[in-house]
Amino acid sequence: MKIIQVEGEVSLKRDIDTGTAEQLAAVERIIRQVNEEGDQALFTLTEQFDRAVLSKLRVEREEMLIAHEQMDDEVLEALREAIVNVRDFHDRQKRQSWMTTKADGTILGQKITPLDSVGVYVPGGKAAYPSSIMMNVVPAQVAGVKRIVMVSPPQADGTLPASVLATAYELGVEEIYKVGGAQAIAALAFGTETIQPVDKITGPGNIYVALAKRAVFGAVDIDMIAGPSEIVVLADEQANPRYIAADLLSQAEHDERASAVLVTPSQRLAEQVSKEVMKQLETLPKKGIAESSIRDYGAIYVTRNVDEAIEAVNELAPEHLELLTEEPMALVGRIRHAGAIFVGPYSSEPVGDYFAGPNHVLPTNGTARFSSPLNVDDFTKKSSIISYSQQALQLNGGTISKLARLEGLEAHARAIDIRLEGK
Amino acid sequence: MKIIQVEGEVSLKRDIDTGTAEQLAAVERIIRQVNEEGDQALFTLTEQFDRAVLSKLRVEREEMLIAHEQMDDEVLEALREAIVNVRDFHDRQKRQSWMTTKADGTILGQKITPLDSVGVYVPGGKAAYPSSIMMNVVPAQVAGVKRIVMVSPPQADGTLPASVLATAYELGVEEIYKVGGAQAIAALAFGTETIQPVDKITGPGNIYVALAKRAVFGAVDIDMIAGPSEIVVLADEQANPRYIAADLLSQAEHDERASAVLVTPSQRLAEQVSKEVMKQLETLPKKGIAESSIRDYGAIYVTRNVDEAIEAVNELAPEHLELLTEEPMALVGRIRHAGAIFVGPYSSEPVGDYFAGPNHVLPTNGTARFSSPLNVDDFTKKSSIISYSQQALQLNGGTISKLARLEGLEAHARAIDIRLEGK
Numbered sequence: 016m017k018i019i020q021v022e023g024e025v026s027l028k029r030d031i032d033t034g035t036a037e038q039l040a041a042v043e044r045i046i047r048q049v050n051e052e053g054d055q056a057l058f059t060l061t062e063q064f065d066r067a068v069l070s071k072l073r074v075e076r077e078e079m080l081i082a083h084e085q086m087d088d089e090v091l092e093a094l095r096e097a098i099v100n101v102r103d104f105h106d107r108q109k110r111q112s113w114m115t116t117k118a119d120g121t122i123l124g125q126k127i128t129p130l131d132s133v134g135v136y137v138p139g140g141k142a143a144y145p146s147s148i149m150m151n152v153v154p155a156q157v158a159g160v161k162r163i164v165m166v167s168p169p170q171a172d173g174t175l176p177a178s179v180l181a182t183a184y185e186l187g188v189e190e191i192y193k194v195g196g197a198q199a200i201a202a203l204a205f206g207t208e209t210i211q212p213v214d215k216i217t218g219p220g221n222i223y224v225a226l227a228k229r230a231v232f233g234a235v236d237i238d239m240i241a242g243p244s245e246i247v248v249l250a251d252e253q254a255n256p257r258y259i260a261a262d263l264l265s266q267a268e269h270d271e272r273a274s275a276v277l278v279t280p281s282q283r284l285a286e287q288v289s290k291e292v293m294k295q296l297e298t299l300p301k302k303g304i305a306e307s308s309i310r311d312y313g314a315i316y317v318t319r320n321v322d323e324a325i326e327a328v329n330e331l332a333p334e335h336l337e338l339l340t341e342e343p344m345a346l347v348g349r350i351r352h353a354g355a356i357f358v359g360p361y362s363s364e365p366v367g368d369y370f371a372g373p374n375h376v377l378p379t380n381g382t383a384r385f386s387s388p389l390n391v392d393d394f395t396k397k398s399s400i401i402s403y404s405q406q407a408l409q410l411n412g413g414t415i416s417k418l419a420r421l422e423g424l425e426a427h428a429r430a431i432d433i434r435l436e437g438k
Numbered sequence: 439m440k441i442i443q444v445e446g447e448v449s450l451k452r453d454i455d456t457g458t459a460e461q462l463a464a465v466e467r468i469i470r471q472v473n474e475e476g477d478q479a480l481f482t483l484t485e486q487f488d489r490a491v492l493s494k495l496r497v498e499r500e501e502m503l504i505a506h507e508q509m510d511d512e513v514l515e516a517l518r519e520a521i522v523n524v525r526d527f528h529d530r531q532k533r534q535s536w537m538t539t540k541a542d543g544t545i546l547g548q549k550i551t552p553l554d555s556v557g558v559y560v561p562g563g564k565a566a567y568p569s570s571i572m573m574n575v576v577p578a579q580v581a582g583v584k585r586i587v588m589v590s591p592p593q594a595d596g597t598l599p600a601s602v603l604a605t606a607y608e609l610g611v612e613e614i615y616k617v618g619g620a621q622a623i624a625a626l627a628f629g630t631e632t633i634q635p636v637d638k639i640t641g642p643g644n645i646y647v648a649l650a651k652r653a654v655f656g657a658v659d660i661d662m663i664a665g666p667s668e669i670v671v672l673a674d675e676q677a678n679p680r681y682i683a684a685d686l687l688s689q690a691e692h693d694e695r696a697s698a699v700l701v702t703p704s705q706r707l708a709e710q711v712s713k714e715v716m717k718q719l720e721t722l723p724k725k726g727i728a729e730s731s732i733r734d735y736g737a738i739y740v741t742r743n744v745d746e747a748i749e750a751v752n753e754l755a756p757e758h759l760e761l762l763t764e765e766p767m768a769l770v771g772r773i774r775h776a777g778a779i780f781v782g783p784y785s786s787e788p789v790g791d792y793f794a795g796p797n798h799v800l801p802t803n804g805t806a807r808f809s810s811p812l813n814v815d816d817f818t819k820k821s822s823i824i825s826y827s828q829q830a831l832q833l834n835g836g837t838i839s840k841l842a843r844l845e846g847l848e849a850h851a852r853a854i855d856i857r858l859e860g861k
Contacts, residue, residue: 090844093837104546107538115530122767122781123527123795128774130808144845178844214808233663236808240656261853268849300848347823351551358545358825361857365850366826369841370834372546373822385553385637385659387820397810399796400770402781403789411793414516418792421513421601422567425723426691427788430684434784
């Protein structure tokens with residue numbers, strides 16, 4: 016792994032796929048087709064892209080039961096434990112509507128309301144991760160979203176993977192459609208005969224799904240468009256190089272474009288981790304992917320001291336950050352930008368990916384500067400409440416009219432005046 | 439005003455400007471020019487679009503003091519009172535970082551961190567509303583954003599309006615640049631020699647500003663792209679038609695494309711309001727605009743009963759909603775979608791536009807289905823905290839590895855295993 020001595024700025028090599036003109040045109044065409052032909056477009060496009068000939072879009076309850084039966088009991092038990100943890104962590108995020116009252120009769124407040132409906136996109140093939148379904152569905156359920164819809168491209172035999180259906184069953188999701196790609200996003204945003212539109216679409220997908228989400232944004236809300244995954248480990252000389260190497264590789268195995276970086280003031284640790292990465296890499300099933308990721312997007316930055324290492328982390332604003340230093344908790348307050356912060360030697364990133372409870376849908380590409388992990392707030396919205404009494408308006412009406420007239424909005428001022436006159 | 443009997447669905451006529459191909463191309467060109475030429479592009483484009491020849495982009499402290507001196511004392515006092523109210527309401531939205539601990543040593547939490555820096559766009563000319571500056575700046579200040587930058591296009595003489603500078607001074611904003619349009623957005627997103635980039639851009643603007651915000655989204659965060667303003671009044675037969683007419687007109691005077699709608703089960707009220715609107719319209723300074731808005735985007739929907747009126751409101755998902763019914767507070771819980779809810783006869787919309795405290799930056803175009811008023815959360819982000827003890831990992835590591843292997847991610851499983859082995 017390449018070791019770089021830094022004194023000034025650092026940066027992650029980030030590779031964001033914004034789509035080619037052909038891909039953009041294809042997505043526009045698909046959205047138009049779904050708007051024009053409805054269900055028929057979904058059948059046609061599913062046959063074209065997924066090689067599946069369907070007679071029905073919606074998954075039957077029977078199919079879910081069969082898939083659930085097929086699952087290994089121990090795996091189901093593990094999944095249930097994870098769901099309990101994720102639900103518990105998200106339950107703690109729930110917010111109450113609130114109000115404040117004044118003696119003059121004024122009532123002001125914020126009403127928190129769940130979204131009516133949400134669509135969760137589940138990618139096809141090997142990317143159909145049960146953990147990802149859980150991480151998208153649970154926050155919506157905790158928020159109180161009544162209608163949660165899942166869409167996923169069918170396999171060529173017209174089925175969805177048993178693990179997807181079993182996970183949905185465990186979560187209590189009952190409205191599932193066999194449709195993927197840009198056509199699924201279009202159906203969720205604008206509706207067809209079978210699929211009622213939703214208010215928000217979440218979940219990862221390929222470039223067509225990402226472009227379609229961007230295209231329908233505004234008509235519905237979307238979650239972040241995720242880039243390749245990233246980890247930054249901040250460690251000092253007392254850290255275990257084997258742990259660090261294993262964690263860097265667990266990021267690298269995701270994707271050739273995933274980024275795994277160590278920032279450390281210790282030259283010795285840098286060298287140890289570099290060797291250890293190469294050693295552990297040898298026996299990995301996904302060696303090819305991980306090797307390519309480490310080569311192209313991996314780096315070890317050696318800073319002059321811990322302070323500069325922390326500044327480097329804030330510049331990188333990573334999706335995942337591990338703190339493997341002498342007093343890791345004491346550093347948390349100095350981290351300004353990170354999606355998730357894993358503190359100490361036993362908080363390996365997979366702890367958060369699968370099990371601990373916090374969401375694994377995290378801001379990538381440096382957007383941790385201004386974005387948050389997927390959370391319950393993402394599935395609610397606020398409405399302001401303003402209730403003025405006659406007394407409150409008498410007291411403040413003159414000031415309000417004055418401000419309206421300052422901005423040249425006479426009708427605004429008159430709406431107040433007419434009430435002050437009591438006519 | 440047109441009165442429409444409804445039994446089924448209702449909808450607002452909404453007119454969203456998504457930009458022409460020429461406008462899109464112009465915005466792309468401007469962004470490229472700012473990226474290539476930096477400050478020089480800002481000077482050139484400001485001369486071209488605003489007819490102002492500047493020698494310096496940043497507003498001097500002296501200019502702010504002079505502008506502040508020019509302001510009417512009573513107006514300043516009114517502004518200060520409004521700022522106190524807005525600050526108070528937003529203070530109540532502040533959230534604390536939190537954590538939860540378990541007996542096995544697990545610590546999980548959410549760290550709330552303010553954004554580092556925010557740019558507020560202030561439109562030029564008559565649209566430079568002091569209230570809008572206040573509504574954008576205060577939530578960022580309350581959130582704890584350290585660097586708040588304002589940009590606004592200069593007048594031909596190279597100055598900014600006194601009311602803009604005086605409002606900034608009252609709010610304590612000190613970094614202000616004389617630059618507007620797409621070039622200002624590009625500078626805020628990517629930086630120039632003089633203007634350091636920010637993490638988020640908020641504030642209203644014309645179509646070029648809106649397109650530029652959309653174009654830079656991802657590199658930085660943006661607030662909602664606002665459409666024309668809307669009000670829906672839900673009233674029953676006991677409501678005062680004069681109040682309703684005045685409130686509808688205060689919306690209509692904003693913009694020919696603004697939408698003002700009454701929903702009522704009372705045919706009598708519908709007729710009274712219709713007449714009253716026409717009468718009050720006659721003496722309005724902005725009669726032309728208001729008349730055109732009422733004609734093209736105004737409507738009175740008469741429903742069969744209050745329940746259907748409430749359903750209609752939820753379908754419309756208005757930016758502003760006024761409840762002028764017998765027991766308005768009792769209806770609040772049945773309103774699922776609205777940006778701000780004004781309760782009772784004395785809560786005229788301008789109360790919220792200028793003074794009460796809740797934000798006047800609200801979701802338009804039906805996006806109240808999934809969006810919120812501008813609020814303190816918009817200027818913070820969350821980071822998850824995950825700290826596992828050795829004991830917690832011993833307890834749960836097996837389950838975590840199992841889930842990782844279920845998804846075929848061996849390196850993830852090994853990152854756990856290596857710690858369980860204690861090597």
